[in-house]
Amino acid sequence: MTDTFQTTGVHVRPELLSVADTVARDKGINRDEVLEAMEEAIQRAGRSKYGLEHDIRAHIDRNTGEISLARYLEVVADDELENDFTQMTLPRAQRKKSDIKLGEFLVDPLPPIDFGRIAAQTAKQVIVQKVRDAERKRQFAEFKDRMGEVINGTVKRIEYGNVIVDLGRGEALLRRDETIPREHFNTGDRVRAIIMDVREETRGPQIFLSRTHPDFMSKLFVQEVPEIYDGIIEIMAAARDPGSRAKIAVISHDSSIDPVGPCIGMRGSRVQAVVGELQGEKIDIIQYSTDQATFIVNALAPAEVMKVILDEEKNIIEVVVPDDQLSLAIGRRGQNVRLASQLSGWNIDILTEADESERRQQDFIARTKMFVDALDVDDVIAHLLVTEGFTTIEEVAFVPVEELADIEGFDEDVGAELRERARSYLESREEILNDKRQKLGVKDDLLEVEGLSLEMVVALGEKEIKDRDDLADLAGDELVDLLPTFKLSMDESNAIIMAARAHWFADEDGATGESEDAPAEESKEA
Numbered sequence: 001m002t003d004t005f006q007t008t009g010v011h012v013r014p015e016l017l018s019v020a021d022t023v024a025r026d027k028g029i030n031r032d033e034v035l036e037a038m039e040e041a042i043q044r045a046g047r048s049k050y051g052l053e054h055d056i057r058a059h060i061d062r063n064t065g066e067i068s069l070a071r072y073l074e075v076v077a078d079d080e081l082e083n084d085f086t087q088m089t090l091p092r093a094q095r096k097k098s099d100i101k102l103g104e105f106l107v108d109p110l111p112p113i114d115f116g117r118i119a120a121q122t123a124k125q126v127i128v129q130k131v132r133d134a135e136r137k138r139q140f141a142e143f144k145d146r147m148g149e150v151i152n153g154t155v156k157r158i159e160y161g162n163v164i165v166d167l168g169r170g171e172a173l174l175r176r177d178e179t180i181p182r183e184h185f186n187t188g189d190r191v192r193a194i195i196m197d198v199r200e201e202t203r204g205p206q207i208f209l210s211r212t213h214p215d216f217m218s219k220l221f222v223q224e225v226p227e228i229y230d231g232i233i234e235i236m237a238a239a240r241d242p243g244s245r246a247k248i249a250v251i252s253h254d255s256s257i258d259p260v261g262p263c264i265g266m267r268g269s270r271v272q273a274v275v276g277e278l279q280g281e282k283i284d285i286i287q288y289s290t291d292q293a294t295f296i297v298n299a300l301a302p303a304e305v306m307k308v309i310l311d312e313e314k315n316i317i318e319v320v321v322p323d324d325q326l327s328l329a330i331g332r333r334g335q336n337v338r339l340a341s342q343l344s345g346w347n348i349d350i351l352t353e354a355d356e357s358e359r360r361q362q363d364f365i366a367r368t369k370m371f372v373d374a375l376d377v378d379d380v381i382a383h384l385l386v387t388e389g390f391t392t393i394e395e396v397a398f399v400p401v402e403e404l405a406d407i408e409g410f411d412e413d414v415g416a417e418l419r420e421r422a423r424s425y426l427e428s429r430e431e432i433l434n435d436k437r438q439k440l441g442v443k444d445d446l447l448e449v450e451g452l453s454l455e456m457v458v459a460l461g462e463k464e465i466k467d468r469d470d471l472a473d474l475a476g477d478e479l480v481d482l483l484p485t486f487k488l489s490m491d492e493s494n495a496i497i498m499a500a501r502a503h504w505f506a507d508e509d510g511a512t513g514e515s516e517d518a519p520a521e522e523s524k525e526a
Helices: 015-027 031-050 090-096 117-143 214-224 260-264 266-277 292-299 323-330 332-344 353-375 379-387 393-398 401-405 412-440 454-462 468-472 476-482 490-525
Strands: 056-060 066-076 087-089 105-110 150-159 162-166 171-174 190-201 204-210 233-241 245-252 282-287 307-311 316-321 347-352
Touching (some): 214 266, 233 332, 260 266, 266 282, 292 332, 316 353, 353 379, 412 454, 468 490
């Protein structure tokens, strides 16, 4: 193999710079990226001509358009020579350039390439691909920070119900399930949507649009209502049943401005502009309140609400409505209560006054019977306890005597006697449950799990959950199913499961500590 190729001068092609400028301007990418693509195309052609194994590099002068092509040889020590095509030993390199050092490159100029048909086609493919890659990078960089922005585009084509939208400087995908039901697009139609996601995938950046997301409706209100744009009115929550109905909750940061009126506009002009964009979707504009009960009453409009009962632990709210308002509160196919639930973040149960009254009466009867049986008292005393708000035997057993004595018709003697009877009942019940637990073979470690009562432990023993490990092997929903009468929430159930598993992690930590200490003990013995 010869050490050098034929040496020649550079090849001046000023038209390359004008081509690069044009491509960069049309594609919206950097001029240097286009020139780098051209350099790679020339390098590929050079390797095809002189040998693919050579390290051949091309350079285009950014000012004159001069093309220089050269082979690069790395200077290495004699014992490090691995590839004769890309490396050269120091003695041989110094014969060509006396002051060259190890690690430097010997640059061997090559004559200009006369592109044949195949070489020209290859070069074109390289340039096109490189320009496309640069364009994709530019597109991703431009749109990755624009998620949540409403954008306008033109329908370019439709593929299997999915709409490809031309955004001018890129394409976006509006999937069929992100379009409003019964809405139809044709090629060339204008479309407005919100950018929901921008992902960089192997086929290039993918921009995903949506017209069904609640944020799309919120952003439309921002565009239509100056008070929202200026921050005087704030959108606190939004919920949609796309194409059918929606609810939006707003609050005013200026006490002199009603938040609902500006959103509706003169003769409904502002809200109608949004409704028109959403294909006739009916929109309820609701005043937000920091008081959750008030907010849910507003969210259930137009239905009237008589009473609201919140259970914060289970995140459930019971709403009592007049009998004739039930269907209005629930809405067609449950739409009204579903949207109110999405808007507020609460699970909402709707009851009529008759249902609530019947349930309250049943609760009263059940609690009265519980006190009669447990405390061995007559109906009158049991009724008084229930009326005063006592719900469990434990409350009677551990409440101060003074509170019981304050009940009309009771005195301190009666209060002390009731408390003593309640404590005796609890002790007796505990003994019975403990005996039952032992007969079932339930181990003591199950009692130590935080969140489990003795009644729960016995109930689990009856379902063949006999120790802590049996409980730890369960999933949260399985525990809920095993203890239906205790009405555990998923959060409570998961907390009990994690408490049961705590000793597993403690055992792992102990084992790790022992293995770390072992070498030290061995060294002491040595």
